[in-house]
Amino acid sequence: MDYDVLVVGGGPTGMMLAAELRLAGVRPLVVERLARPYPFSKALGIHARSIELLELRGIHDRFLEGAPLLSGGHFASLPVGLNYKSLETRHPYGLYQKQVDTERLLTARAEELGTEIRRGHELTALAQDEDGVTATITGPDGEYRVRAGYVVGCDGGRSRTRKLAGIPFPGQEPGLAVLMADCEFSGELPEGEGMGPLRPYGVIRRDLRAWFSAVPLFEPGVYRAMVFRYDHVWPDRDQPVTEEEMRAAITELVGHDCGLTGIQWLTRLTDVSRQAERYREGRVLLAGDAAHVHFPSGGPGLNMGLQDAMNLGWKLAAVVNGWGDGALLDSYHTERHPVGRTVLRNTRTQCALFDPDPRLDAVRETFTDLLRIDQVNRYFTGLGSALDVRYDLPGEHPLTGARMPDLDVWTPDGVRRLSEYFHDGLGVLTGASAEKWKDRVAVVEGEVEGPAMLVRPDGYVCWAGDPVEDGVGLDAALRTWFGPPL
Numbered sequence: 278m279d280y281d282v283l284v285v286g287g288g289p290t291g292m293m294l295a296a297e298l299r300l301a302g303v304r305p306l307v308v309e310r311l312a313r314p315y316p317f318s319k320a321l322g323i324h325a326r327s328i329e330l331l332e333l334r335g336i337h338d339r340f341l342e343g344a345p346l347l348s349g350g351h352f353a354s355l356p357v358g359l360n361y362k363s364l365e366t367r368h369p370y371g372l373y374q375k376q377v378d379t380e381r382l383l384t385a386r387a388e389e390l391g392t393e394i395r396r397g398h399e400l401t402a403l404a405q406d407e408d409g410v411t412a413t414i415t416g417p418d419g420e421y422r423v424r425a426g427y428v429v430g431c432d433g434g435r436s437r438t439r440k441l442a443g444i445p446f447p448g449q450e451p452g453l454a455v456l457m458a459d460c461e462f463s464g465e466l467p468e469g470e471g472m473g474p475l476r477p478y479g480v481i482r483r484d485l486r487a488w489f490s491a492v493p494l495f496e497p498g499v500y501r502a503m504v505f506r507y508d509h510v511w512p513d514r515d516q517p518v519t520e521e522e523m524r525a526a527i528t529e530l531v532g533h534d535c536g537l538t539g540i541q542w543l544t545r546l547t548d549v550s551r552q553a554e555r556y557r558e559g560r561v562l563l564a565g566d567a568a569h570v571h572f573p574s575g576g577p578g579l580n581m582g583l584q585d586a587m588n589l590g591w592k593l594a595a596v597v598n599g600w601g602d603g604a605l606l607d608s609y610h611t612e613r614h615p616v617g618r619t620v621l622r623n624t625r626t627q628c629a630l631f632d633p634d635p636r637l638d639a640v641r642e643t644f645t646d647l648l649r650i651d652q653v654n655r656y657f658t659g660l661g662s663a664l665d666v667r668y669d670l671p672g673e674h675p676l677t678g679a680r681m682p683d684l685d686v687w688t689p690d691g692v693r694r695l696s697e698y699f700h701d702g703l704g705v706l707t708g709a710s711a712e713k714w715k716d717r718v719a720v721v722e723g724e725v726e727g728p729a730m731l732v733r734p735d736g737y738v739c740w741a742g743d744p745v746e747d748g749v750g751l752d753a754a755l756r757t758w759f760g761p762p763l
């Protein structure tokens with residue numbers, strides 16, 4: 278083998294995955310088609326669960342530094358917003374951060390850990406056999422082959438890896454066409470009454486089933502402007518948007534172009550929504566947009582990619598390192614596919630509610646009223662932040678399958694946090710010992726409130742209880758998630 282794992286795509290998912298693999302001593306190669314990082318920022322935010330995951334690796338401060346914190350978000354641009362302050366986490370906020378910066382920090386992390394990254398190199402063909410995969414890569418000096426144990430397609434919504442592996446990508450065809458610009462306005466913007474807490478400017482044109490909104494970004498005077506048109510399909514989604522097209526679209530809805538100027542980026546979007554039927558096909562795996570695409574309502578995409586990578590990284594490394602089995606690797610699909618399905622449902626719901634068709638007024642008003650109910654607001658906030666993700670893991674204890682609460686640990690040297698014990702990417706055990714798994718599970722020497730817990734490297738509890746009363750359960754969980762004893 279030239280490498281243990283070939284990671285196709287050096288976007289946020291690929292870089293996060295490469296770092297996780299390196300942390301576990303695995304040798305990944307990242308191939309990225311673009312010679313230089315994509316200069317524009319699709320995503321603008323990092324959610325609470327992603328911040329927690331970065332904290333598990335001790336790198337969240339780099340992301341928090343200088344980034345504005347958001348105390349709330351929106352659901353389908355309804356007038357009642359989501360309250361992040363209600364979240365039970367050490368990070369009850371969202372982070373405003375441009376995707377270019379997120380990617381830069383993730384790339385730096387992967388490089389620090391010794392990842393080999395080849396830019397300007399594209400996967401063009403793929404074959405797998407019993408022992409590994411053979412990938413054909415086209416680089417600046419021509420075509421060459423790479424042999425690796427596994428390949429992970431982190432190559433975005435149009436994933437070549439997914440297509441070459443023959444994994445179906447079923448879903449919903451687009452019915453919403455959106456033009457988007459990061460830009461400035463020299464003229465007056467219309468007040469966007471009733472367009473939600475984050476969209477102070479805009480116009481709703483029910484007659485056209487269309488709307489325009491301009492969301493101020495944190496850079497002074499810069500907006501993310503969007504024109505939504507329902508019942509509209511782009512004849513060619515890849516056709517570049519021109520300034521004239523954007524100007525005409527705004528003028529049609531608002532009556533004037535609001536002095537559109539200072540355009541930084543123009544693009545077109547749709548509400549196409551698809552999910553890979555399988556996240557694993559033998560030695561080929563998919564993560565991030567390669568596994569799921571959807572409209573960016575609430576901004577879950579990049580976040581879900583990081584969370585996929587965090588779920589997959591340690592499992593794939595365990596298999597490469599010889600103590601993980603096929604069942605452990607299959608649990609990646611079993612756990613993450615339902616999460617993706619729920620996120621797709623959430624974004625489709627929001628796309629349906631964005632539709633200004635007057636026949637949907639009653640539904641929008643009902644959802645607005647529901648959002649005033651704390652528990653409902655909390656439900657959508659938990660969903661949007663991914664803090665409520667739970668895996669269906671074996672075990673009776675209510676904590677099993679939930680994300681680990683970041684509790685205080687009382688040690689002779691002072692108070693630490695449980696999250697600090699995850700920096701090396703091992704599992705963590707509190708309130709018990711696991712001598713025979715000491716190379717894979719770190720034991721917390723200190724007092725932690727509540728039951729003893731066995732936590733996986735991705736921060737999910739896989740056993741909780743009393744180690745004396747349920748020693749058999751603890752032993753079973755150690756074997757399931759951390760392989761045979763030494």
Ligand SMILES: Cc1cc2nc3c(=O)[nH]c(=O)nc-3n(C[C@H](O)[C@H](O)[C@H](O)COP(=O)(O)OP(=O)(O)OC[C@H]3O[C@@H](n4cnc5c(N)ncnc54)[C@H](O)[C@@H]3O)c2cc1C
Nearest residue numbers: 286288289290310319320321400433565566576578579580
């Ligand atoms: C307008 C907009 C706003 C968004 N806002 C948010 C938001 O606020 N929050 C959020 O979480 N998400 C948001 N998203 C979604 C987010 O941008 C994506 O989910 C995220 O970029 C996915 O990361 P990825 O690494 O999986 O894929 P990508 O970012 O698509 O990266 C894939 C990489 O693979 C490379 N590649 C492709 N094919 C090959 C090949 N054959 N060989 C080698 N390399 C290849 C590509 O060049 C690319 O660099 C938004 C998206 C859009 C369009």
